[in-house]
Amino acid sequence: MQSTYSYPEFDYTQSYEQLSGKIIRHPVVVIGAGPIGLTAALDCANRGLKVVVLDDNNTVSIGSRAVCYAKRALEIWNRLGCAKPMVAKGINWHNGKVFLRETLAYEFDLLPEEDHQMPAMINLQQYYLEEYMVDRCSDLDEVDLRWKHKVIHLEQHDDHSVLTIETPDGQFKLEADWIIACDGANSSIRKMVGATFIGQKFQDRFLIADVVMKADYPAERWYWFDPPFHPGQSVLLHKQSDNVWRIDFQLGRDADPEVEKRPENIIPRLKAMLGDEREFELEWASIYQFACRRIDKLRHGNVLFAGDSAHQVSPFGARGANTGVQDIDNLVWKLKLVLDGHAGNSLLDSYHEERSFAADDNLRVxxxxxxxxxxxxxxxxxxxxxxxxxxxxxxxARPFVNSGRLSTPTPYIKSSLNTEDEDDFAGLMSPGTNCADAPILTNGEEDWFLNQVGSQFTLLVFGRHEGVETANYDNVPIKIIRVGTDIIDKKGVLTHRYDGKAGAIYLIRPDQHIAARWRSFEIQKITNSLGIALGSK
Amino acid sequence: MKLNVNPMIDDPDGFYKELIDSQRNCNDEEQRLMNAKLILILANHIGDRGVLSEAIALASLR
Structure with a gap:
């Protein structure tokens, strides 16, 4: 098989603690350096937390696996300083076509709304994504990335865990206040804490083939039901970077994975689809079955599960990696406040509450x-x-056609961290929703609203409200953004999206989600909602 | 109950004949596909989710 990509090999280094035999307690240990674990490491560093990342391997994802990354995940990576190379390398797309046999049955456009910094969706091989995040980690002193470190035992105590780790130099132990388990669908940490992982397993087998070819097909998602080149089954075609195309063949329930994964059986399927004349090379192929299931609790004591270790969905809709990144977005600010003593451990129960709600939504879809x-x-x-x-x-009939509903964030509409609206607002920015972006000016320069939201809580203020800047919010640090002063809403998009024309104050969480909003300023209401958002009321 | 279960079709025999005749030249598979289409077309025309749920419940009775 040809390769457009050479896999980096990261150096294993024996740690100081293994060498010295001294057990060290770390505030946060992340297990697994896939897209979710790396996001966790970057978010910890971004919030000033030292973090150790353990991975049993020493390279990036073999084969592309995840392909589509949606706007919300890109916004999070942008907050963490690594979205630029992803968007630059990725394929930006928004059109999809669904065919029945030879005929176009349905066409959709994700209709990317104007005035967002990040695109609606990009396609990018998973190995590039991981490489960019590893690069970013190596710029940050807070991240201690340890390759060829396999966790073989976990012992939980009231206020910490002890991990036994195996490296090429043998075994050693380390301690962690908090563990973020990002070790994938077959998570061994999940087994170590005795969690259940139940749901529905699907019988159909699928073949994914990543093919290198020069083709002038548009950068669109094409999905066939019962095509003449693969009768009775479905096929997906999608463009990635470097002229690599993802082709996904449904094989049915009776397919034999050992037989199907041989190149001599894959090539004829591709030839039937692409025509005999087209030159192509097979870069990577895999046969898979999928399941839709969820862990019982995303928090098990001081172990927190994120990504595929916590929930597994079918690949149609790109809801795997995109959801996992949002788990981390939800978790790390809470961990930071708990570790700093600004919130009780109970704030972490809201991690299960909010992200299991999102996981169930994804599983349903x-x-x-x-x-x-x-x-x-x-x-x-x-x-x-x-x-x-x-x-x-x-x-x-067209809205019924379902070849995968593409990932969008699930608003935490019923979250116990929200304060219910007392005043009337139009638009989508209700409590529990992630903040919409908008173009703004700051210091006379063009910029984006989401880049201004603070790493702590933020008050977004439309109109004049006497005393907002000088008030003391129970000593909770708050960034105040006054529209018209700190930022200029030149195009009016921000004011429109947040219905701020008649004056408004939004309380925004550190993960860029709305906690509460009002039409007028009352310090008591804001401190009360802050308490609620910190899980203490 | 929002679902109307009273007689609404003026010529029941005529409608029944039209329905049966429409599938006279279909094999079993084609009949099933056509029935599925007909259900979807009519469901969309009704549009009212409450009425549709009541109809599904009524049809599910054994």
Missing amino acids: STSSTDFITPKSNGSRHFRDAILELAKHAPF
């Missing part, structure tokens, strides 16, 4: 897509086929 793509009964297949045939002629 992802399971629906799976039921459409791989119908479980003849009756459901008839409805699926009926929808696809009707979609060609009848507009009403």
Whole structure:
């Protein structure tokens, strides 16, 4: 197989503590240096937390695996200083086509709204994504990235855990106040804490092939049901960087993975699809089955689960990595406040509350897509086929077509950290929602609103409210952004998105989610909502 | 109850015949596909989620 990418090999170094035999207590240990673990490391460093990352391997993802990254994940990586190379290297796309046999059944446009810094969606090989994050980690003193460190035992105590780790130099122990387990769908940490991981396992097998070819197909997501080149099954085609194309073949329930993964069986499938003349090379292939399941609790004492170790979804909709990144976004500011003594451990229960709510939402959406793509009964297949045939002629059928609903953040609408609105607001920025971006001016320069939101709590102030700047918010540090003074809303987009015309004050959490909002300034209300958002009321 | 279960079709025999005749030349598979389309078309025309839920519940009775 050809490769457009050479895998870096990261150096193993024996740690000081293993060499000296001295047990050291670390505030945060992240297990797993995949996209989620690396995001966790960067977010800890970004908030001034020292973090040790343990990975049992010493390179990036072998094969591309995850492909699509959505706006919210990119916004988080932008906050962490690593989105630029991703967006520059990635393929920006927003159109999708769904075919039934040879005919176009349905076409969609993600309709990226104007006036956001980050694109709606990019496609990028997972190894590039991880490499950029490893690069960023190496710039930061707070991140201690340790390759070839495999956790073989975990022992939880009331206020810390003890990990036994195996390296090429043998075994040693280290202690952690908090552990973030990002060790993937087959998480061994999950087994060590005795958590359950239940849900639905799907029988259908799929073949993913990453193919290098020069093709002038547009950068669109193409999905076929029952195509002539692969009858009775579905196929997905998607563009990645470096002329690499992701092709995903549904193989059905009876396919033999050992047979299907041989290149001599993959190549004819690709030839049937691409035509005999087109030159291509197979870069990487894998046969997979998928499951939709969730861990019982995302917090087990002082071990916190994030990403695939906590929830697994079908790949249709790009809800795996994108959701995992949002887990970290939700978790690390809470950890920071708990470690600094500004919030009690109970704040971390809201991590389970908010992210299990999001995981369940993703599981629901992802399971629906799976039921459409791989119908479980003849009756459901008839409805699926009926929808696809009707979609060609009848507009009403098109919204039913489900080849994967692409990842969007789940607002924490019922979160116990929210303060319910007392005043009327239009628009989408209700408590529990992630802040929408908008173009602004600061110090006369063009910039973006999300870049201004503080790493602590932020008050976003529209209009004049006497005393906002000078008030003491129970000694909680707060960044105040006054629209018209600190930032200029030249295009009016910010004011429109936050319905700020009649004056408004928004209390924004460190993860850029709305906690509360009011039309007028009352210090008591703000400190009360801060208490709620810190999990103490 | 929002679902109307009273007789609404003027010529029940005529409608029934039209429905049966429409599938006279279909095999089983084609009939099932057509029935599925018909359900979806009519469901969309009704549009009212409450009515549709009541209809599903009624049809599920054994």
